Amino acid sequence: MNVLITGASGFIGGHLCAALQGAGHRVVALVRRGRPFPDRVPVPICEYAPDALSETISRFGAKDGLDAVVHAAGKINGSADGLREANEAMTRTVVAGLEQSGADASLVYLSSVSAIGPLGSYGASKRAAEQVIASSNLRRWTILRPSLVYGPGDTKNVARLVEAVRAWPIVPVIGAGGVRLQPLYVGDLCDVIRHVLDGAGEARGIYTVAGPRQERLVDMIRLIRQRLGRRNVLLPLPLRPIQVAVRLARPLLSRTSFPVQQVVTLHDHPAWDAARAVEQLSFRPRRFEEGLSMMIPQVARPAEGIGAAA
Template sequence: MTNVLVTGATGFVGRAVVKELLGRGHRVFAGSRGGEAVGGASGLKLDVTDPGSVTRAVGEADPGAVIHLVGIIQEQGDQTFSRVHVDATRHVLAATPRSARYLHMSALGAGEIPGSRYSVTKGEAEALAQRSGLNWTIFRPSLIFGVGDDFFGRVLKNLVSAAPVVPQIGDGRFPFRPVSVEDVAQAFVSALDRPETVGHVYALTGPQEFTFRELLELELAALGKKKPIVPVPLALMNLGVPLMQVLPNPPITRDQYAMLKAGNTAPNDEAREVFRLPMHRLQDRLGQIVQGR
């Protein structure tokens, strides 16, 4: 049994990782700002943007492994990409015992998407982990699906529900390979028992690739809706997206737009084989996701 400290434990992925850890007999410390208990894990107050808070949490957990999951998809106030992705990672790395395993949540396309501060800062955080001297493993998931997810359960759902027609960005051919939250959790926890994964970066993607248009069609079908899908030229989107940012809750942020245009796909062979992932299919889960249950 290993003491495992999980940052961002109350989040969508965090809860799945905690559940998987507990199922395998680990002693889990669920780190979050509020310090709430998650399942059978011990709740621990942890603000990753505060180095003192991180040091105290690590001291209390005495971890043999740290799983760093905290991340944001939209900046709000002082919660910037740089502060939450880069500074927070620096704090966690500095506090992690040198003998401990360190598992890091990054994102597919980290450091590779022009115009996306999300991507840039994810890449910077990866570089910090790789230079840390710790026994690190980095995971780069694609869009993560499951009940409670943000993309399929909110962003895409709102996009296909808000108007009489469904706007499609450009030609809709941007490729995506969504991965289930269960597959992601299994990969993270399995890495703890596989020392050969130290020093490796793994893409986490699902069993099937979809175009953006196909995702819109799947979302419509899951909601039981029939609407025309209307392409919106990129030139028009390039003008419209910046204007949307004046809204309190824009339907799409600049970073989300940049990432959608870039697509989000990669082969899954390595991670699937190393971690023996079941490869759950989006089509089998989407009905539950859009209904929120």
């Protein structure tokens, strides 16, 4: 299939390019003009001027036999306006380009479990983007709602925990052990998208794709600590006061890479249910411990080193 990928310079987009190309598709990465594109992503790129995304997709569709667009561009943090622009408005542009192209191409959109609710400004912008797709004329679309995604090349979420455990002797644990997350390995998300492109699932479907079970944040940090062979002290911090402080400092923090959205929307909820994706999209998420071992290769202890046997 001829597949265009938006957000190809990002963490998930980069993995997707490699995975879909590896599966035999002809992949082109759509990249904003003048933005850096990592050498490690082995696919042709098509640069577009920010105000010409719709025309670029439409041109592709009209002349190159476009089969699918995987829309993986988007923003997770920032001001409400910035999130609306990068998530809702950009999705509107992608959909318009596809509709104008006349190609009978399908659209796969990376939304988020945050669109399920309760809605912060990130979740609201993702939900609005979903509604743009659901009310389009496209014949085939799939909306995937991933939970927290991690894996090699990640620079946010789990990667921040890894960096903290590497660098700090004392690691704060937000929520004092009560916070739970449902980490999803990036390769498992790519596998689902491969199945969708192969025709799995409903013609117009929304699927939650979450890690296999909830993990307590403190246990995730312990696993990372074990993986890195560290003995950091874990410092439990209560969730509510931190959320209040982050909300108050939001105008300042929104301009930094601090994960404002993730912290203020942390709450206790039942595990996300990915049963429909398991059943219809052959979704087989791996345990965090296994995914982590692929993200952080085991640190060789001296006795296990290459020289040890000699």
